[in-house]
Amino acid sequence: MTSRQEIRLVPITLRSLVLAAGLASMAGLATAQEVTLRFQHFVSPKSANPTYFMDPWVKAIEEQSGGRIKVELYPAMALGGKAQSQYDLIRDGVIDGGWVIPGYQPGRFPEAEALELPFMMPKSGEVASVAAWNFTQKHLMDDFADVHLIAAHMHGPGLVHKKGPAITSVEDFDGLKLRGPSRPATLLLEKLGATPVGMPVPGFPEALAKGVLDGGVITWEMSPSLKLDELTDSHTDVAGDRALYNLYFIWAMNKAKYESLPDDLKAVIDANSGLMASAWAGKAHDTGDVEGRDAMAAAGNEIAEISAEETARIEALGEEVTAEWIAEVSARGLNGAALVEDARAMVAAAVEQ
Numbered sequence: 001m002t003s004r005q006e007i008r009l010v011p012i013t014l015r016s017l018v019l020a021a022g023l024a025s026m027a028g029l030a031t032a033q034e035v036t037l038r039f040q041h042f043v044s045p046k047s048a049n050p051t052y053f054m055d056p057w058v059k060a061i062e063e064q065s066g067g068r069i070k071v072e073l074y075p076a077m078a079l080g081g082k083a084q085s086q087y088d089l090i091r092d093g094v095i096d097g098g099w100v101i102p103g104y105q106p107g108r109f110p111e112a113e114a115l116e117l118p119f120m121m122p123k124s125g126e127v128a129s130v131a132a133w134n135f136t137q138k139h140l141m142d143d144f145a146d147v148h149l150i151a152a153h154m155h156g157p158g159l160v161h162k163k164g165p166a167i168t169s170v171e172d173f174d175g176l177k178l179r180g181p182s183r184p185a186t187l188l189l190e191k192l193g194a195t196p197v198g199m200p201v202p203g204f205p206e207a208l209a210k211g212v213l214d215g216g217v218i219t220w221e222m223s224p225s226l227k228l229d230e231l232t233d234s235h236t237d238v239a240g241d242r243a244l245y246n247l248y249f250i251w252a253m254n255k256a257k258y259e260s261l262p263d264d265l266k267a268v269i270d271a272n273s274g275l276m277a278s279a280w281a282g283k284a285h286d287t288g289d290v291e292g293r294d295a296m297a298a299a300g301n302e303i304a305e306i307s308a309e310e311t312a313r314i315e316a317l318g319e320e321v322t323a324e325w326i327a328e329v330s331a332r333g334l335n336g337a338a339l340v341e342d343a344r345a346m347v348a349a350a351v352e353q
Helices: 004-033 048-064 083-091 110-116 125-139 183-191 201-209 255-260 263-271 275-298 308-331 336-352
Strands: 035-040 069-074 097-100 147-154 159-162 177-180 195-198 215-218 234-237 248-254 302-305
Touching: 048 069, 048 263, 048 275, 083 097, 083 147, 083 248, 110 125, 110 183, 110 248, 110 308, 110 336, 125 147, 125 275, 125 336, 147 255, 147 275, 177 183, 183 195, 183 308, 201 215, 248 255, 248 275, 275 302, 308 336
Parallel strands: 035 069, 035 097, 177 195, 177 215, 234 302
Antiparallel strands: 097 248, 147 248, 159 215, 159 234
């Protein structure tokens, strides 16, 4: 015969088993909903975009997801690969997301080059990025269809950093070996009489240190992390409110990884995407530009601006680059003139906002 004590223990044990099974089921559900995303970029973690956009973006995603999304951010290509291959690393799922310069693969995304043509963009990364996002929505979504696009943005004004005295005229470019980040930038440098060397940003400091280059074009904000206060002597911008050149970026995620997220976690990513995120990324560069310029001045380097008259000569050469670019991409079946017209219209609208 079963004892009274044993009879009492049976329902207690069953209740415990049911409760334990329920808790295990809930724990399994919670685990299934927790996601770790590995994002990668190719610059110092102390440079402007990581500091003022990427890190806050990560914090926003983690907080708004209630901790259910964790984002690991790896600088300087720490997960492997080269800056030029970043788009493919994201597309193929080697990494979950990251920062891409489409121009590092010349010819692959030709329509995006319209945004990088000489004197196309204002000297505000935030304003330029509004135009870039709008242009992307109209012209580039097919190009980036195999990734999930989060933001599309520009940096602040690009300028000339070089060993020796500042540039004062078009003739001063003659024979200089200068790093260029994109095809439109190198086309302009060639028009100016320089010898352009296409090179992603990670290789720039070493090339300067070894004497492979006399200088290059890049932003103020990248100057401190690249040690341009030590490796160059002068920093020269053009006159006026338009940038000598600019560079187009995307912040993107592996498409399958995004689509695998529950709807409420997709909504967290979506809430930190689009026009808002693009302007945010551009503003990060503006903040860094102020700091970078101050750092170069504090080091005693020469800070200069080309005269309005000489800038007009450079602009005329830039117009030649644009006209030749239109002819070239039109020969490939694109409407180059319409792309340039749209880019200019979107810039004008962004400036007026």
